[in-house]
Amino acid sequence: MKTQVKALIVGGGAIGTSIAYHLAKAGWDDVMLIERDELTSGSTWHAAGLLPLFNMSYAATHIHKYSVDFYKTLEAETGLNAGFAVVGNLRMAQTQERMDEYMLYASTAETCDVKYEWLTPDQIKDRWPLIETGDLKGAIYHTEDGYINPADVTQAMAKGARQRGVEIVRRLQADAFHWTGTHWEVTCTKMVEKGGNLVESDEQVVITAEHVVTASGNHAQRTARMLGIKMPAIPVEHTFIVMDKDPELVKWREAGNPEHPVVRDADNESYAREERGGWILGIYERGAPARFEHGVPDSFRADLFPLDLDRIADQYMAMAERVPSCADSGLKDDFNGPICYTPDGNPLVGPAPGLRNMWLAEGFSFGITAAGGTGYYLAQMMVEGEAEIDMASLDPKRYASNWMTTEFAARKNEECYEHVYILHHPDEERPACRPLRTAPAYDRQKARGAQFGFVNGWERPNYFGPLDAPDSFDHDARSFRRGGWWPHAVEEAKAIREGVGLVDATAFTKHIVKGAGATAFLDWFTCNKLPKIGRINLTYALTSHGTTRTEYTIVRLAEDQYYLVSAGAWSEYDADYLKKAIEDKEAEFGRIELQDVTTQWGVFAIAGPKSRDVLKEVIKDADPETALSNKRFPWLSARQIELGMCPVNAIRVAYTGELGWELHHPMEMQTYLFDLLEKAGAKHGMKLVGARAQNWLRQEKSYRAFGNELGRDATPLEADLPRFVDLSKEFHGKAKLEETGVRVKCCTLLIDGPDDADPWGREVLYAEDGTRVGRLTSGGYSVAFEKSIGMGYVTPAHAVEGTRLKVKMQDKLWDAVVTCDSPYDPKNETIRKDG
Incomplete structure (x- = not known):
């Protein structure tokens, strides 16, 4: 057995074996995988093995598609049949809203080359007469997926890995991880079986590895404790049952008919597939409990939990109505086992927070479906530095360690489990574990009708609804079309365009970077010129591939002191990258001090033609009439001012594109400032504005x-932002940025869409001749142009102003035209307005 390798994978399920295989295939010839028990002994062995292409996430859709395609090649390479039954996947809908969900998904699927068909209830009945379709609206049908034997596909990937030189060692448990500064030392204990239990022996070995990947499945909490980090991967019970033979199904197959597709009855929270003349029925019910919050007991191996029939009774009865011929089929077997989850249902894939060369592949609720693609894209990240798709939505650091706890993860994972088949509205807000992080003005805003969104643990107003709204999470307002919140957002957007609005932007991530080496470091770390003292600049930190890693607004406070503001949803993601970059370059540039001041400073953004008038009411200055003029406070500058008794670091910038300021204030004075601004704004008609209008x-x-x-x-040049890239200087990622060129290009489109819906930023774009040319990345409604608007990426030839395109919404193509950059006030006259 080797004791020194380039990469060590911890965990021998489908995820771990796929990572080992793909690392070896990518060219790493010194890879090792260890498993504390037997391969597939974790969740893999009791997985149902379904391979659904359906997923509302762009990144996860790519991952699932790669897996489905990859599994079909394994037998030719390894000689092992992975048991892939390509029977297709029939996802049925009982309501028009469910069909709306499928249509939104389908537009995204087209951007990832995932094929699908639409079926009417009559078409379903014609193909599969055993299915009752009287209550259905229709279905979406994938022809290329189906189900696979989880153990067989894992063994096939393991064999493929061994053929490529990977060493796989069973019965070896990782017990400690130590980073030496150049590599990992992993202390491992050999496991032995005694009396049916797996126990630790007295024999230990230390394996040194340049890189370590953890794919520990249900043991993720134990892994997290050993690494000294937090991660929200905690299992939830999942039940599927095996039914006795269905006589009509047996007759159907004996007559030479094909196997049924995997039948997903989403509105009845279940799936079913054929199994030797009977059916397997899997359920995503309410009330399934989280398990192993603090670790898997030593006695738990390939074990299951007792079946709770009462918990799944409704879904069981619904199956008898959906396939009446199985009503008298008895219960043959049951599987109620732990399946790992995360609060948003997406796995944790990428670098571990705060650690070097430690990679996580944890929290897979659809592990068999995701295994192949995860191995492929994670290997790209490790070997090449980045994956070909943006993996940020799966990054482990999206759950920051300063607020994510075991209790939060367990309760949110239970909620996520029961939401597998609950409609996935793009404007959905789920209520479990909320509110958690609240800024001081939270109660005041809630009292004024705020309906909140969840951003990095923070409560942030999405919009302000009626004061008698049922709760703070707008359950009754959400929709795949224009939800109940839409008219409120329209009025808020108009308020900023025509008058004045106040936005709570407290969730922004904020860092101070200072010290003798700060200027040289930031000049290298970001691609734009650094601002002068008292000025601000928009800039980007790039990846080693020249693509955009983080966007910053930089305020220069002093010669070697800077205030960095970045997206609120990505606090730990940004902090980790910044901290590691400083550690790497401090010896070269000199002392650099980094402070995360996110929770010290609240932020209100005030914007609109009357925003200066409101601030004049409360600013304390020798000449309040000129204190906010262009001469004393020009656009893209920062000043320390006093609003009433509140000291404010004011920045003249507005994300809305109107005259406005960001008011960064001491968090403990937020309620005072809110009351002050609200009172001053009343005479000017100031309106509270949420994130959706913004x-x-x-x-x-x-x-x-x-x-x-x-x-x-995508690089900043592909984002069509050359004005924020200073190619006259050297910066991280510059060479790759220039080498990449412009493969695609970002543009803004005005859309003549349906009367009751706007794009969500997930839709496919076509040229007028039917050629697919790109996809939307943002979407919404324009109060200035009174029509839908979107932003997205297309081929450079189609990014020219005036180009006519088609956007797919609700399974129809709608006219869209590429407009100029900044179609509202392209000369920035309103934002620079003097007064």
Whole structure:
């Protein structure tokens, strides 16, 4: 057995074996995988083995598609049949709203080359007469997926890995991880079986590895404790049952008919597939408990939990109505086992927070479906530095360690489990574990009708609804079309365009970077010129591939002191990258001090033609009439001012594209400042404004958003932001940025869409001749142009102003035209307005 390797994978399920296989295939010839028990002994062995292409996430859809395609090649390479039954997947809908969900998904699927068909209830009945379709609206049908034997596909990937030189060692448990500064030392204990239990022996071995990947499945909490980090991967019970033979199904197959597709009865929270003349029925019910919050007991191996029939009774009865011929089939077997979850249902894939060369592949609720693609894209990240798709939405650091706890993860994972088949509205807000992080003005805003969104643990107003709204999470307002919140957002957007609005932007991530080496470091770390003292600049930190890693607004406070503001949803993601970059370059540039001041400073953004008038009411200055003029407070500058008794670091910038300021204030004085501004704004008609209206307004200005237009799959030049890239200086990622060129290009589109819906930023784009040319990354409604608006990426030839395109919404193509950059006020006259 080797004791020194380039990469060590911990965990021998489908995920771990896929990572080992793909690392070896990518060229790493010194890879090792260890498993504390037997391969497939974790969740893999009791997985149902379904391979659904359906997924509302762009990144996860790519991952699932790669898996489905990859599994079909394994037998030719390894000689092992993975048991892939390509029977297709029939996802049925009982309501029009469910069909709306499928149509939104389908537009995204087209951007990832995932094929699908639409079926009417009559067409379903014609093909599969055993299925009762009287209550259905229709279905979406995938022809290329189906189900697979989880153990067989894992063994096939393991064999493929061994053929490529990977060493796989069973019965070896990782017990400690130590980073030496250059490599990992992993202390491992050999496991032995005694009396049916797996126990630790007295024999230990230390394996040194340049890189370590954890794919520990249900043991993720134990892994997290050993690494000294937090991660929200906690299992939830999942039940599927095996039914006795269905006589009509037996007759159907004996007559030479094909196997049924996997039948997903989403509105009845279940799936079913054929199994030797009977049916397997899997259920995603309410009330399934989280398990192993603090670790898997030593006695738990390939074990299951007792079946709780009462918990799944409704779904069981619904199956008898959906396939009446199985009503008298008895219960043959049951599987109620732990399946790992995360609060948003997406796995944790990428670098571990705060650690070097430690990679996580944890929290897979659809592990068999995701295994192949995870191995492929994670291997790209490790070997090449980045994946070909933006993997940020799966990054482990999206759950920051300063607020994510075991209790939070367990309760949110239970909620996520029961939401597998609950409609996935794009404007959905789920209520479990909320409110958690609240800024001081939370109660005041809630009393004024705020309906809140969840951003990095924070409560942030999405919009302000009627004061008698049922709760703070707008359950009754959400929709795949224009939800009940839409008219409120329209009025808020109009308030900023025509008068004045106040936005709570407290969730922004905020850092101070200072010290003798700060200027040289930031000049290298970001691609734009650094601002002068008292001025601000928009800039980007790039990846090693020249793509966009983080967007910053930088305020220069002093010669070697800077205030960095970045997206609120990505606090630990940004902090980790910044901290590691400083550690790497401090010896070269000199002392650099980093402070995360996110929770010290609240932020209100005031914007609109009357915003200066409101601030004049409360600013304390020798000449309040000129204190906010262009001469004393020009656009893209920062000043320390006093509003009443509150000291404010004011920045003259507005994400809405109107005259406005960001008011960064001491968090403990937020309620005072809120009351002061609200009182002063009353005479000017100031309106409280939420994030949804702000999102529409920034698209009218073509302001790119990180996580939408800006990400690790496109450079700033592809985002069409050359004005923020200073090619006269050297900066991290510059060579790759120049080498990449412009493969695609970001543009803004005005859309003549349906009367009751706007794009969500997930839709496919076509040229007028039917050629697919790109996809939207943002979408919404424009109050300035009174039509839908969107931003997205297309081929450079189609990014020219005036180009006519088609956007797919609700399974129809709608006219769209590429407009100029910043279609609202393209000369920035309103934002620079003097007074």
